[in-house]
Amino acid sequence: MIKKVTLFASVLFLGTVAFAQKYEAVKNALMLNKHDEAMKAFEKESANDKFYSKPEGYIIKAALYAGLSLDSAKAAEADKNRATAMEAFNKYKExxxxxxxxxxxxxxxxxxxxxxxxxxxxxxxxxxxxxESAxxxxxxxxxxxxxxxxxKINLPGPIDTNANYYAGILAETVKKVDEAAKYNAxxxxxxxxxxxxxxxxxxxxxxxAGKNDDANFEKYKALGKQLYPQSPFFSYSKxxxxxxxxxxxxxxxxxxxxIVASSPDDYNANLALAEAIFQKLDQAKEGEPKPANAAELETKMIATLKKASTLKPTDMQPLLLMGDHYKAKADALEDVMRAAEKxxxxxxxxxxxxxxxKYADAKKAYIAQYALSSESFEKAADMLSKVNPLDNVQKRQYYIIAGNLAQYYFFVGQDAKGADKAKYSALEKKYDTLYKSLK
Incomplete structure (x- = not known):
């Protein structure tokens, strides 16, 4: 449990000690809680260069100004007195x-x-x-x-849980996450x-998790799960x-x-990276511009999808994402082609x-992307053809893929000749028949 600490402004001063002549007047006044008298004595004695020749000069200054910082009659000067006391106390520690x-x-x-x-x-x-100030x-x-x-001064240990808790929460609030981790740990x-x-x-x-520090990630996840067994939070993966x-x-x-760099053969990590880029490039909100580094992201996404396919050849998701991505690019190029044709x-x-x-170049670019889309879709269609029975999601996927492939082979078959024309015609018929059977 976090311990609750009650703070108070006035502190009982106990006992007397022998002290050096130049500190005696200040210390006597502090002992009697007479801060005005202590200040007069301090200003007089501290004018001597030798006042700070011993650590006592700094601690007596810290004691004087710390007391003043809690004096309600001097609230307007509290910030200044507190800072002065802290500076003196730090010098005393040195x-x-x-x-x-x-x-x-x-x-x-x-x-x-x-x-x-x-x-x-x-x-x-x-x-x-x-x-920030807090x-x-x-x-x-x-x-x-x-x-x-x-x-062992008025505070039990081993640490002040309240102080560390507030410091950690505040550090995170002001985006100083490294410092927050120090207090939280x-x-x-x-x-x-x-x-x-x-x-x-x-x-x-x-x-x-963000630091990709597996040892500490697992350590604190295990501690959290031990102390908060009902929380699903501590069951999440990196x-x-x-x-x-x-x-x-x-x-x-x-x-x-x-994560991919540390675990290059992690299928789920590779797929997650590709899916995040796919959403940015191909499922952006209406009116949202493409990122300036779209070409770089596309290269990264395709490479990651191909890697995922080699890691798990039986999973269709990488193929479906590649097919959808190239089809989206083809659709955009089709508009350019149609405008040039018109x-x-x-x-x-x-x-x-x-x-x-201009028209020929636009058509060539369109067919190139359409072909890449169809290549991925054909591989996915082959995988689906071996699934029996198909669930509703698979049936819907198969239906859309078959329609896309039928359309592709019809389009490329229009300008084909000889054996190619016969091949494309047969493939168009194959996928069109499949499409209608799945409708």
Whole structure:
């Protein structure tokens, strides 16, 4: 369970200690919770260059400004005082890595008051949806909580679950996913379990799926499944996340390519990559322009479909996708061909050699794509001819394929001669008869 921590602004200062002369006046005032007197003494003593010659100079400054940052009477200066205290505390840690002075009852309040100040201000930012600022503050909360736990100051361990949870959520919210994974992993590795909230584990599974890190993907998926056995999320494969993990096309393709690169003989991964490109090229929304790199994507898709066909020769899906893709290209080229033919016919005897060549080139391009489509469809038709009985989906596929093939052989047979004409005529009749039988 994530532990709930109650923060408070005023802290009881305990005990007295002996201190160096130049810090005594500041420390005495802090001990009595008299911040105005402490500030006057600090401004006087810190003017001496030797004030910061010892780590104590920095920790006493941190303690003073940390207390001021929680003073409700000085709310307008809270941000400035908090930042000043944090800067001083960081310098203290550099000067005294063992942080021995935090054993002093006065100085130990510096990190705790800073922790309280950043936590409260971070929560206020969350409430106003200022997530960037909230995240910056919770990074400090986590760092301070680690110090408090290590030094056994008012905070139980092994980590501050609340602070790390907020830091992870906020990091993900502001798109700093690498940093989010760091905080989430600290929680997950301790098997922190919030019964109705598996966010931490889901985030890690998605993150490592995107990183193509199989070991950590499986690790956190297993932890999630162990702690949240009823959630279907932790049964998804890495491929599932690559396909559905992003609505951004480029990101989805990049994720799928990583999987194919790491597992080149994974049929499902190859097919998923090809299908994603097919949807972009051939099933785009009306009015959506083709991507600028459409030719590159097409080359990649066809190569991947051919690879998928070699990996699983009995599956028709790669053939159907290639057939549909080339047919869509042929249909677009048919419009160009018909326009050139209409223009040539309209001119009649006045049609120039350039007009005729334009039509001939358009027809050649059309037939080339149509032939590629029919080549894939014939292979699929041969596979379907061996299926008995056909289910409704297969019957529908067979019907459409047969119609396309009958139409193709009729078209190419019109200009054929001799043996080719007889061959195309026989194939047209074969597929037309099949088409009618399946209707």
């Amino acid at each position: 000067a005294d890595p063992g942080m021995k002075l935090l054993e002093d009852p006065i100085y130990k309040n510096a990190p705790y008051q800073l922790y309280a100040a950043y936590f409260n201000s971070g929560v206020a930012d969350i409430n106003t949806k200022n997530y 995240y910056d503050k919770f990074k400090n909360v986590v760092d301070l909580s680690d110090v408090l736990i290590a030094k 600290r929680l997950a590795d301790l098997k922190v379990h919030e019964p109705k909230d598996s966010t931490v584990y889901q985030s890690l599974v998605r993150y490592y 491929l599932d996340f690559a396909i559905g993990g992003s609505s951004n096309f480029e990101e989805k393709i990049a994720n799928l390519e990583k 223009d040539m016919d309209a001119k009649g005897a006045k049609a120039t050699a350039a007009d005729k060549q």
